[in-house]
Every structure is written in structure tokens, then in C-alpha cells.
Amino acid sequence: MKIESQDKRVDELLKGNIFLIPRFQREYSWEPDHVSEFWDDIMDNMTEPYFIGAMVVYKIERSTLAVVDGQQRLTTITILLCAMREAFKKLGRPELADGLQAYIEQKDRENKTVYVLKTESSFPFLQEEILKSDDAEVPFEIGREEEAIKKAYNIFKERIGQNLAEYLSNKEQTAEDNSKDAADWLSMLRDTVFDLNLILVTLDNEDDAYLIFETLNTRGKDLALADLLRNHFAKLIKAASEVDQVKQKWGKVHDTIKSSPVQLDPDTFIVHSWQSRYDFATKAKVFHKVKDTVNKKNAKSHLNRFVSDAEQWRSIFDTDYLWSKSEKEASRSLAALRTFKVVQPAPGILSLVRAYRDKQIKYRALRNALSNIEKFHFSFNAITSSRSSGGISGMYSSFGRSIFETTDSSGAAQAIAELVGKLRDREVPDIEFDAGFQQVIYTSKHSSQKALVQYILKKVAIHEGQPFRGDTEDLTIEHLLPQSSSKNDEDHETIGQIGNxxxxxSKTNEKLSTNDFKEKKLILKEHGYKLPEILENAEALTPEVILANTKRISELARTIIWKI
Incomplete structure (x- = not known):
């Protein structure tokens, strides 16, 4: 491998070179915070040499270089130059605007105008709206990457505009002098950007680029696992036509996950997808596992599996996605796991959902399996906050692989039965469950468990045949002994218990208000609500009665409602 390195200023870098963003590179993704930080660094080092790191490229043609590392910085600098160009125009200095444009576009050997920065992913928005000095002529759409570019462009225009406004508003000198001072400051900013220093590392070919790209980023400094994996697939699956399979399919994976209203991480998806099919591996080791397994012969099939898994994996966390009304019981179990903040079962659940969508198992088998997983984690995580010795994650990964490898419904049924047996063996002791259940509270001062409390009360009410009025999603939590009666934290812990x-x-809740216990019982009866015997027979709602009712519900929970 031949590697050349040179110290370069930005102006030297841009003159005489065309920079192509290769297919394995990610989209422009700098957030406004990154852009603002870059601007602040320039302002802090105005007129001073400033080192911005290394840029790695490989040769395509004599003057065309493909960017391996440094794409985000190069794109951001180019956007900044375009913002300065527009500012020169507003100042009535077209010659200085044209001077900047000479670093943004240039003439090739056939005297055709080409942009110094060439990218396919944001085409034609970047070219027409940002790089082009004249008005846009080609229609374009705004996607995720275009939004990031537009935000960066607007930040630079705003910051430049704020600085120029200070010069132009000086009342102590003429407007002509103000305009000259503004142009001088903008020229100084231009020169500062052009004088930014970097090390340009040049490779001979694309194969070396894939290796360097991976080596530079395996440490996790710049790229995520998803970016490394895309690079690996791009290396193995060459674009045979104008249709780039890797770009399209990996883009679909990314869009499926990132478009979810629930915040999801593509790297976590990759780990869970891999664990559900092959072996248990941590995030740090998954990429090496993929490299050892995915080769030129099987790369396409593995890529297709990631594409299909992305939708199923999203539906585990985004329970409004892909699930129909007839599948609401399954989606409710998945929603419950989100309430418990549990992710360990994801690889196993992914295999279950995949088998169901592939018609390998029936809905009843899926529903029952998810219900038992929900019941286990309600006790193990939500109530007792038990800590696994490390076997839980491995258990679900092993279960996922068993489902993936089975060839018929009977094999899947056996794998599910074995999982349920393992969950039953890990059930928490009764005394630990009861102690944890009494610690589940909800008051205005202790509201972190509100979602869990709503979940528990709804499950218990359904089991006891409570005749809900209206939509169950609109039900509110009522404290029978009102929160206003609390005098200290100990009172809050009693008042917040499930038994109270x-x-x-909402209408019944308004009528209950802060009435005493006897009046609340009458109002609840009038509105069709049923009270358990322990509350029906109580003359007053004392801490002892609340605790007794909490213990009653706890026993009902562990022996019947959430019994595996």
C-alpha cells in the first residue's frame, strides 16, 4: 500500500482538484451544534493558522480524488464559502463573490463547469441551492441530508449577517466606510478559512481506501457500527449498473429505523439482528463477527436480511408500526416491555416476529410467547429490579437462533416451550415480589413510575371486570385518600401505593375531587365502578387498609395476572 501525506492549506486543497464523496460514505450529518462549534473555532483563531486534522483520499483520475475521511469537514467548509459568497454579493462586491466561486467550481479540460465537491446523495439540492452562484434551475426535494445542509448554510449566513450588521450600523462614519469595513472583515474571514491547515493523506486505489476507512473508524471515533457495515457491504457488492444496491438497501435500513417516532439506534438494531440469527456478541465485537462471516458469495443475502429485519425490529419498539387491530394483544405486550425499559429480549422477540411474519408460527403462538416474556419482566425488572448474572441476554440470543434455525412450526413450538420453562425457573421469590410491589408508588412528588402504575391498574381492573366508561386510554389515576392529606414523605409513600x-x-375524576372516602365510594358506585370488598367494607381509609389492599393486589398479581 502506497501512502503519501502533505501539509495543505484549504485554498491549496481546493484549487485544481475535484473531490468525490464515494458510495461507502455516510450522508452529511453535522448537527447545528457541530456547525456552531466549527464557526466559534474559526472566530477564536481569526487570522491565525489553525489545524483541522487529517483528510484521507484516494486517486480516481489525475485531478479527481475520492474522500475516505474528512467528508463532513470538507462539505462544511464548502457550505461556509458559499455563505460568504452570498454575503459579498449583498455588499455589492461581485468581484469578491466571483473570486470565492472560483474555489467552489472550476473549468475542466473541455471547458465545462464542474463543482469541486461532487456528491450523489444530496443531488441536486447541494449543487443547485448552495454551490451554484446563480438561481436554481433544476427542481429538488428536501430530505434528511438536505435539511442538515440547509441548516448549516443558514447558520453560517446568520452568523455572517450578524457580524456585518455591526459594521454597517456604525453611525460614527459614512455608509461607504461602513461598507468597506464590512467587506474587509468578510475578506479576513475568507482568508482565515483558506489558511486552515490539514494533512492530506493520498492512497493509490479504492481497495486501500476501504481498508483505511475501516481502520480509521473501527475505534468508533467518527463512524458508528452501521457506517462500518455499509462500508463492508459496499466493498463486497460492487455497483454493476446505475442502481447501487448497497446504497439503496442500506439507505432503506437507515430510513426505516430513523423515521420511527420512537428514538431508535441503528447500531443496536445491527447487534440484535446478528444475535437473533447467529451468536451472542457485544456491540464492540459484532463488526468483527460480520467480517468473518459475510463474504462476496453471501453478501447480498446478508444485506437483504438486514433490510427485512429492520422493519420487524422497529415494530418491537414502535408498537403502532405494522401491527393491525387484530394483533393488539401482541403489540400491548411489546408496549409493556417499553414501559419496563427492557431491551434484553429484543433478539429473541425479533426472531419470533420474523417467524410470524414469514408464517412459520401462528399468531396465537406469538401472542402467548410475548405474554410470558411480558409477565417475566414485569416481576423481574419492573417490580423487583432484579439484576441478571449475564445469562438473560444470552438466553434470548440462544432462543432467537433456535427459532431462526428451525424449519417447521413444531420446532418453533418446542423452542418457545423451552424459553417459557427457563423464564419460569427464574421467577422471583414471593417475598421479594411483594416487597417490590409495595414500593411502586405514584404521587405528584413521586411521578417517575406513573406509566408503570397506569399499566398495573389497567391490568388489575380488566382482570376484576371493572366496567370502564369511555376510552381506556383516557383514564386517569385517582387517589382515594387524597394527596392533600399528606403531611410528610412517609404519608406520600402510603398515599401513592397501588392499594390507594x-x-x-375524566368526568368521574372531576366529581370525586377532594371528597372524603365515603362520598367517593358513593360517586364511584353511581358511575358504575366496583370496589373490592376490603374497600367496600372499610369505614375509613387508613394506612392499614391501604397496605392490606396493596398486599391483596400483589398476591393477585403474582399468582394469577402475571403468573407465567
Whole structure:
């Protein structure tokens, strides 16, 4: 491998070179914070040499270089130059604007105008709206990458505009002098950007680029696991025509996950997808596992599997995605796991959902398996906050592989039965469950468990045949012994217990208000609500009665409602 390195200023870098963003590179993704930080660095080093790191490229043609590392910085600098160009125009200095444009576009050997920065992913927005000095002529759409570019461009224009406004508003001198001072400052900013220093590392060919790209980023400094994986697929699956399979399919994976209203991480998806099919591996080791397994012969099939898995994996966390009304019980179990903040079952659940969507198992088998997983993690995580010795994640990964490898429904049924047996063996002791259940509270001062409390009350009410009025999603939590009666934290812990809480519709809740216990019982009865015997027979709602009702519900929970 031949590697050349040179110290370069930005102006030297841009003159006489065309920079292509290769297919394995990610989209422009700098957030406004990154752009603002870059601007602040320039301002802090105005007129001073400033080193911005290394840039790695490989040769395509004599003057065309493909960018391996440094794409984000190069794109940001180019956007900044375009913002300065527009500012020179507003100052009435077209010659200085044209001077800047000479670093943004140039003439090739056939005297055709080409942009110094060539990218396919943001075409034609970047070219027409940003790089072009004249008005846009080609229609374009605004996507995720275009939004990031537009935000960066607007930040630079705003910051430049703020600085120029200070010069132009000076009342102590003439407008002509103000305009000259503004142009001088903008020229100084231009020269500062052109004088930014970097090390240009040049490779001979694309194969070396893939290796350097991977080596530079395996440490996780710049790129995520998803970017490394895309690079690996791009290396193995060459574009045979104008249609770039890797770009399109990996883009679909990314869009499926990132478009979810629930915040999801593509790297976590890759780990779970891999664990559900092959072996248990941590995030740090998954890429090496993929490299050892995915080769030129099987790369396409592996890529297709990631594409299909992305939708199923998203539906595990985004329970409004892909699930129909007839599948609401399954989606409710998945929503419950989100309430418990549990992700360990994801690889196993991914294999279950995949088998269901592939018609390998029936909905009943999926529903029952998810229900048992929900019941286990309700006790293990939500109630007792038990810590696994490390076997839980491995258990679900192993289960996922068993489902993936099975060839018929009977094999899947056996794998599910074995998982349920393992979950049952890990059930928490009754005494730990009851102690944890009493610690689940909800008050205005202790609201972190509100979603869990709503979940518990709804499950208990459904089991006891509570005749809900209205939409169950609109029910509110009512404290039978009102929060206003609390005098200290100990009172809040009693008042917030499950035994003092009921779910009611909003209209009933308004009538209950802060009435005493006897009046609340009458109002609840009038509105069709049923109270358990322990509350029905109580003359007053004392801490002892609340605790007794909490213990009653706890026993009901562990022996019936959430019993595996």
C-alpha cells in the first residue's frame, strides 16, 4: 500500500482538484451544534493558522480524488464559502463573490463547469441551492441530508449577517466606510478559512481506501457500527449498473429505523439482528463477527436480511408500526416491555416476529410467547429490579437462533416451550415480589413510575371486570385518600401505593375531587365502578387498609395476572 501525506492549506486543497464523496460514505450529518462549534473555532483563531486534522483520499483520475475521511469537514467548509459568497454579493462586491466561486467550481479540460465537491446523495439540492452562484434551475426535494445542509448554510449566513450588521450600523462614519469595513472583515474571514491547515493523506486505489476507512473508524471515533457495515457491504457488492444496491438497501435500513417516532439506534438494531440469527456478541465485537462471516458469495443475502429485519425490529419498539387491530394483544405486550425499559429480549422477540411474519408460527403462538416474556419482566425488572448474572441476554440470543434455525412450526413450538420453562425457573421469590410491589408508588412528588402504575391498574381492573366508561386510554389515576392529606414523605409513600389508587374516566375524576372516602365510594358506585370488598367494607381509609389492599393486589398479581 502506497501512502503519501502533505501539509495543505484549504485554498491549496481546493484549487485544481475535484473531490468525490464515494458510495461507502455516510450522508452529511453535522448537527447545528457541530456547525456552531466549527464557526466559534474559526472566530477564536481569526487570522491565525489553525489545524483541522487529517483528510484521507484516494486517486480516481489525475485531478479527481475520492474522500475516505474528512467528508463532513470538507462539505462544511464548502457550505461556509458559499455563505460568504452570498454575503459579498449583498455588499455589492461581485468581484469578491466571483473570486470565492472560483474555489467552489472550476473549468475542466473541455471547458465545462464542474463543482469541486461532487456528491450523489444530496443531488441536486447541494449543487443547485448552495454551490451554484446563480438561481436554481433544476427542481429538488428536501430530505434528511438536505435539511442538515440547509441548516448549516443558514447558520453560517446568520452568523455572517450578524457580524456585518455591526459594521454597517456604525453611525460614527459614512455608509461607504461602513461598507468597506464590512467587506474587509468578510475578506479576513475568507482568508482565515483558506489558511486552515490539514494533512492530506493520498492512497493509490479504492481497495486501500476501504481498508483505511475501516481502520480509521473501527475505534468508533467518527463512524458508528452501521457506517462500518455499509462500508463492508459496499466493498463486497460492487455497483454493476446505475442502481447501487448497497446504497439503496442500506439507505432503506437507515430510513426505516430513523423515521420511527420512537428514538431508535441503528447500531443496536445491527447487534440484535446478528444475535437473533447467529451468536451472542457485544456491540464492540459484532463488526468483527460480520467480517468473518459475510463474504462476496453471501453478501447480498446478508444485506437483504438486514433490510427485512429492520422493519420487524422497529415494530418491537414502535408498537403502532405494522401491527393491525387484530394483533393488539401482541403489540400491548411489546408496549409493556417499553414501559419496563427492557431491551434484553429484543433478539429473541425479533426472531419470533420474523417467524410470524414469514408464517412459520401462528399468531396465537406469538401472542402467548410475548405474554410470558411480558409477565417475566414485569416481576423481574419492573417490580423487583432484579439484576441478571449475564445469562438473560444470552438466553434470548440462544432462543432467537433456535427459532431462526428451525424449519417447521413444531420446532418453533418446542423452542418457545423451552424459553417459557427457563423464564419460569427464574421467577422471583414471593417475598421479594411483594416487597417490590409495595414500593411502586405514584404521587405528584413521586411521578417517575406513573406509566408503570397506569399499566398495573389497567391490568388489575380488566382482570376484576371493572366496567370502564369511555376510552381506556383516557383514564386517569385517582387517589382515594387524597394527596392533600399528606403531611410528610412517609404519608406520600402510603398515599401513592397501588392499594390507594383506581383508574377512572375524566368526568368521574372531576366529581370525586377532594371528597372524603365515603362520598367517593358513593360517586364511584353511581358511575358504575366496583370496589373490592376490603374497600367496600372499610369505614375509613387508613394506612392499614391501604397496605392490606396493596398486599391483596400483589398476591393477585403474582399468582394469577402475571403468573407465567
Amino acid at each position: 389508587l383506581v383508574l377512572v374516566d
